[in-house]
Amino acid sequence: MIGISDTTMTTLHAALSGLSQRQRVSADNIANINTPGFLAGRTDFESNLRSELSSGETPVVSGGTVSRSLAATRTDGNNVDLDSETVIATETGMRYQLALQALNGKYDLLSAAMRTQ
Amino acid sequence: MSAFDALRIAGSGMTLHRKYLDAVSDNIANINTAAAPGQEAFKERFIVAQANDYGSGTGGVRVAGAAFGSGEGKLVYSPDNPLADEGGYVRMPDIDLGTQMTNMMIAQRGYQANISAISRATDAYQAALSLGKNL
Numbered sequence: 709m710i711g712i713s714d715t716t717m718t719t720l721h722a723a724l725s726g727l728s729q730r731q732r733v734s735a736d737n738i739a740n741i742n743t744p745g746f747l748a749g750r751t752d753f754e755s756n757l758r759s760e761l762s763s764g765e766t767p768v769v770s771g772g773t774v775s776r777s778l779a780a781t782r783t784d785g786n787n788v789d790l791d792s793e794t795v796i797a798t799e800t801g802m803r804y805q806l807a808l809q810a811l812n813g814k815y816d817l818l819s820a821a822m823r824t825q
Numbered sequence: 826m827s828a829f830d831a832l833r834i835a836g837s838g839m840t841l842h843r844k845y846l847d848a849v850s851d852n853i854a855n856i857n858t859a860a861a862p863g864q865e866a867f868k869e870r871f872i873v874a875q876a877n878d879y880g881s882g883t884g885g886v887r888v889a890g891a892a893f894g895s896g897e898g899k900l901v902y903s904p905d906n907p908l909a910d911e912g913g914y915v916r917m918p919d920i921d922l923g924t925q926m927t928n929m930m931i932a933q934r935g936y937q938a939n940i941s942a943i944s945r946a947t948d949a950y951q952a953a954l955s956l957g958k959n960l
Contacts, residue, residue: 724953728831728949728953729883731831731945731946731949732830732831732834732882732883733882733883734942735831735834735835735838735883735885735939735942735946736834736876736882736883736884736885736886738835738838738938738939738941738942739834739835739837739838739841739885739886739939739942740838740874740876740885740886741838741935741938742841742842742845742874742931742932742935743874743875743876743886744874746876746879749882751882774880774881774882774883790938793938794941797942797945798945801945801948801949804949804952804953805948805949805952808952808953808956811956812956812957812959815956815957815960816959816960819960
């Protein structure tokens with residue numbers, strides 16, 4: 709018996725939530741681009757999601773973990789690199805749209821199944 | 826966490842850089858502000874940036890305060906100045922215009938970087954808001 713919310717949807721939900729967190733962390737890194745001693749934050753939700761999926765369970769939608777980048781710092785102790793932040797934020801935005809499209813496709817299927825002739 | 830958090834975070838970065846820009850323009854505006862030799866010269870102002878809720882990685886940034894440069898300045902011979910002492914000296918601020926212009930560019934570029942972050946966040950939120958629209 710498959711309900712409205714199956715593993716695919718929960719997985720996509722978890723991905724959207726992790727990706728939007730990564731976008732927030734990236735915005736935070738850019739906001740702190742001139743803050744002395746600030747180390748760029750890096751978000752990881754994929755490893756948790758992957759291990760949950762490979763063990764066959766429905767993923768739990770929870771936030772990813774934020775760790776601090778160990779890249780070399782500038783003289784002010786800050787290591788935010790605008791180039792990598794732009795790449796990360798753009799890639800995250802694309803993946804977010806991709807997950808949304810997949811979710812939309814899933815909703816389309818459901819709504820087709822509910823439609824009467 | 827609230828809705829549209831990325832906008833709030835990038836907005837905090839814009840506020841910080843705007844205040845940075847304000848401080849720089851104030852410093853440049855006062856680059857020729859003379860003081861009597863017995864008084865302190867105009868002190869250049871710096872903005873102290875601090876990350877909000879550093880552990881969460883999504884707290885944004887805030888202005889933690891202002892720091893000031895030295896008030897010692899430099900004594901300049903300017904006998905026509907009404908503030909001059911018997912020897913004809915006034916105290917002028919020791920502000921380096923080159924440093925100020927560099928700081929201004931840093932502040933402007935930081936502001937622009939945050940604007941790009943806002944437009945990327947808007948794209949993502951816009952897409953999320955149209956979820957399920959064509960059902």
